Amino acid sequence: MPAVSLIRANSYDRQILQASLENLLAPLGGISAFVKKGDRVLLKPNLLTGSRPTKECVTRPELVYCVAKMVIEAGGKPFLGDSPAFGSAMGVAKANGYLPLLEELNLPVVEFQGKRYQTVSEDFNHLRICKEAMEADAVINLPKLKSHVQLTATMGVKNLFGCVPGKMKAWWHMEAGKDSARFGQMLVETARTINPNLTILDGIIGHEGNGPSGGEPKFLGILGASDDVFALDRTVVEIINVDPALVPTVAAAMRLGLCSNLEAIDFPLLHPEILKILDWKLPENMMPIDFGMPRVIKSTFRHFYIRFIKERMGAYAGK
Template identity: 40%
Template sequence: MHIVTIERAASYDRPLVKDALTNLLEPLGGMEAFVRPGERVLLKANLLTGKPPEKAVTTHPEVVRGVIELVQRAGGIALVGDSPGIGGLNWVAEKSGILAVIRATGAQLVEFANPQEVPGSGMFKRFALAEAYLAADKVINLPKLKTHEMMTMTCAVKNLFGTVVGTAKAGWHLKAGADREMFARMLLEIYLLRPPELTIVDAVTAMEGDGPSSGEPRQVGLLLAGTNPVAVDVIAAEIAGIPNKLLYVERAARKLGLDGADRATIATRGLPLPEARVTAFRLPHISDVQFGLPSFLKNRLRHYLTSRPCAIPEKCRHCGICADACPPRAISVKDGRLVFDYHACIRCFCCRELCPDGALDVQEGALLPLIKKFL
């Protein structure tokens, strides 16, 4: 059985988070079960972009602080790293409040750079991941529970996409992002290359709606932990009330027969699961209902069955960040407005994810409102 532990944490009050983390890890043997003295332990946080903690975009600094202190108490050397979607690592760490925690605790902020090629063993034959991630003695995955416009939910498995360095992420979106099932398969193959020893989910304040950066904070008041990221994601989705048919990563994991994908093999400890469940998260716009359709129908109906990004003119300041972030280069700034090439657009919504001003909206395909009634 895969064990996923659940613990209440009503707020980010420092002593409360510290006690909650200790209780959370107790059924798993405590931090000492994962960290040995002298080991370099990488905390892979979610540092998507430079937003303050109350926006619920990044892993909360008090969760990072609590895990750092537990690692240090076990004798480990705590490192914190990620590859932000926009902005330099130091700037994002400062804006999110994590840099102050790193300085206060004596931990190290590590840049995800120097990509190292690793051979794949599935659909994709090679990956290049951050050297710091591959070289760490132990990895603790620290995702934020959020909705996601492309994958419906981002949590344990999706957080590991941050081990792909910088602009290489856009290349993977271009290679696999037009097919959400293929993209989910790619995420799982990255996870399998170097599984983290432990995952701790920040779901004290989660995000619902148009996540992972444009949604609304959602108070959940929980921390989750486990050794299998797929199993952690299955329980996180159950708590958030997200339907299985919309969980691309979990569906792909079941199709591959991965450990942790079968709900019958997962047991929870700590807070009983019925008490942990919350009213279902408000989900992102349904952006793709083409899965299962033959290719010739997908091509004909794509415009009607998918949502697409569009500008909010009064918010857009034409900074060009969305155009630079767009993997297929389907966005340009012309004559003081954004122009979208929807034939080239792969509907990955990287533009919305990285827009610093929330100046991009979603326009639904003509048939989506009708189809939503039957989903």
Template identity: 40%
Template sequence: MFQVSLQRVARYEREEVEEGLARLLESLGGMERYVKPGERVLIKPNLLSAKPPEAAVTTHPEVLRAVILAVQHAGGIALVGDSPGVGSGRRVAERSGMMRVIEETGAEFVPFEESATVGGTGTFREFELARPYLEADRLINLPKLKTHEMMTMTCCVKNLFGAVVGTRKAAWHLKAGADKELFARMLIEVYMLREPDLNIVDAVVAMEGDGPGSGDPCQVGLLMAGDNAVAVDQVAAEVAGIPKKLLYLESAARNMGLPGSRREEIAVAGADPATALARPLRLPHLSDVQFGLPRFLKNRLRHQFTSRPEVAPEKCELCGICVKACPPDAIRVQGGRLRFDYQRCIRCFCCRELCPHAALTLKDGFLLRLMKKSGRSL
């Protein structure tokens, strides 16, 4: 059985978070089970973009503080690192409040800038992952529970995509992002190259709606933890109330027979995931009903069965972030406004994910609109 622990933590008050973390880890054997004196422990939060803590885009700095202190109390050397979707890791850490915590606790910030090539063991033959991520003695995964327009939910396994440095993320979106099932498999193969020793989920305030970067904060009041990232994600999805058929990562994990992918092999300690929330998290805009279709039909009917990004001119400041972030180079600025090449667009929605002004909307294809209007269960 894989153990997953849930503890109620209502607010990001320092003492409350530290006490909640101690209770959370108690049923798992405490931090001392995962960290030995003198070990270099990489803590990998979610540093998606330069947003303040209250936006719920990044892991909250008080959760990071509590984990750093627990690692140090166990005798470990705390390192903090990630590669954001856009901008420098240091700037995102400063804007999100995490750099202040890193400096106050005496931890070391290790931006993911240099990569090393690692041989793959499945569909993909090799990956380039951040050296600090590969070289640390221990890895603690510290994601934020959020909805995600491409994968429906982002939590433990998806958070590890941050080990892919900078613009190499765009290359993976271009290589695998046009097919959600293939992209999910790629994410799992990244996870399998370096499975975290411990996963701790910040779900005190989660994100719902158009996550992971433009959704709305949602009070959940939980911390979650477990050794197995796949198992923790299973329980997180249960807490969020997300239907299994919309969980691409979890479905891929079951198809691959990964440990922790079956709910019956997971034991939950603490709060009941089925009653943790009064209502399910509000899901992202349904942008794709291609799952289950043969590949040749997906290619032919892609524009009709999917949503496409469009600009809201009154919000767009032509900052160019979406242009730089677009993996297939399908966006340009022309005539004082954004222009999209929808033949090249792979519907990865990196543009929406990273837009700091929430200036990109979605327009449904004809068949997708028709299915939504008919009320067909998807």
């Protein structure tokens, strides 16, 4: 039976937050249950954008700092990575106030590179996932709880979409077409393939409304953690009072038997019913999964077309 640890937490003050995280992880065996001495540990926050630093669109740097510190104390070697659709991980991190904390802990930031890995479902083996996540000794997934105009809500599973390198994300959207169920399953298969050792959800202040970036901050006062990302996401939709069928990632995980009803989840601390939020704002207008041909898709086509032409020219020149 998967366990999901839930606590109330109301501060990003580093000392207070550190204590909150220790309390949160205690029922799961503490950080040492997930990190061994010498482990290279990827910390995967949500680094969506650098353009709205006060709107709680990204995982708070204080949370990443505290988790990195715990990893170091356990003997691990943490590094931070993400693949924003626009800009670099370092650029978005800087814009959101990460730099002082990164420097204090000497925490490296990596830009993800893609490679094909075998997924549980052969239907998705052609899609690329970053080797930095796949080849790390441990992955700690650090999502932000947000509403989402395409997926209703974004949590642990969706955050792992950041392990798909940059512009490859556009291809995933095109692959799914308008089929949100297929896109949800793609995201679930990505999460299954990466198989994060631990997911810690930043729900102290969430982002509601027209997310992932166009909404507004909302104080929730919650932290959640689990070694089962699907159980954690299933729990969180219950907390924000959203029908699981409306969230393609949760619906897909349930179809595949990766999570089920709350009765099949152990809650060693607080039960989600105690933390229920009845006024969480969902997006006003949902958007289709295939959002047309935005700049990122056009530039991706251009990039691959130019590379294809160069390769063909090189092949002819070699004859």
